[in-house]
Amino acid sequence: MTHFPVYSACNLITNKDSEQKIVVHELKELLTDEHLPHKPHRHTFYQVLYIEKGSGTHKIDFKEYPISGPVIYFLAPGQVHDLSITDKNALGCLINFNPDLFSSFLNKSQCIDQLPIFSFNRSVSYYKLPEEQINDYRHIFQKIKTLYQQHTKTSKNLLKIHLLELFYTVLNELNNPEENINITNQKNLIYKFEKLVEENHSTEHYPKYYADKLAITANYLNFICKNVSGKTAGEIIRNRIILEAKRLLINSEFSISQISFQLGFEDNSYFTKFFKTNARISPSEFRNHIYR
Secondary structure, three states: OOOOOEEOOOOOOOOOOOOOOEEEEEHHHHHHOOOOOOOOEEEOOEEEEEEEEOEEEEEEOOEEEEEEOOEEEEEOOOOOEEEEEOOOOOEEEEEEEOOOOOOOOOOOOOHHHHOOOOOOOOOOOEEEOOHHHHHHHHHHHHHHHHHHHOOOHHHHHHHHHHHHHHHHHHHHHHOOOOOOHHHHHHHHHHHHHHHHHHHHOOOOOOHHHHHHHOOOOHHHHHHHHHHHHOOOHHHHHHHHHHHHHHHHHOOOOOOHHHHHHHOOOOOHHHHHHHHHHHHOOOHHHHHHHHOO
16 A cells, blocks of 8 residues: 655646745646646645636545536645546636745734634635626636736735635625624634644543633533534544544554554554444545545
């Protein structure tokens, strides 16, 4: 068995300019020259895939989404995905950018991580464009592509501005204007909870630890999780552990016992039982299925 590759350079066509913080590729160019990876992989950068016209499938963190343009996909660093475009005449573009792209541009450089399209719970993996908005988004992507071809400090800053315009235009469409302040505060608390889960899921498996860190009771944490996401705090923690287990299982270097230990399970049989209960498949069956 082989590992799933992890790409660290934004540029998929050549190693030249591998230090670039952002790269914009025409989708047609990538398809023509077969530069898109043909198997599941991860990368250390953010990725925005805009498909204006085309068909195929896109698996993101082991969930399959049919491609039917126009659609925009959003990927954060570390996510496993597998893109298969069956239409070789597909149109669109692919934008890769490093996590530090906005570090010297925004006062709150971590704001990208907090956007629902990139945040820990990945509440939005794709956005299907409404017919009446296609021209608006086409215009935004055209501005991004044009500015990328220019090489001035001003054009680089404008490119970042229009990338933010893209993110917030999508979020504006997804936003509920009637949401009250109480729900907004609960969402902020959920974000803090999910950030803690992201940092501690391999060692802390129970809601009480996170509730104590947030200075609230476990019952209240459970209430707001259920109210905002429809899932209990325990479910959110377990889902994150299972996702990490799946990501580790696709790497053939790790035995199931090693994965069990990395995720804080002292007993390998308990990890296997935990995985099978929550993923409805055993770790070895999942690994064999992925590599089949």
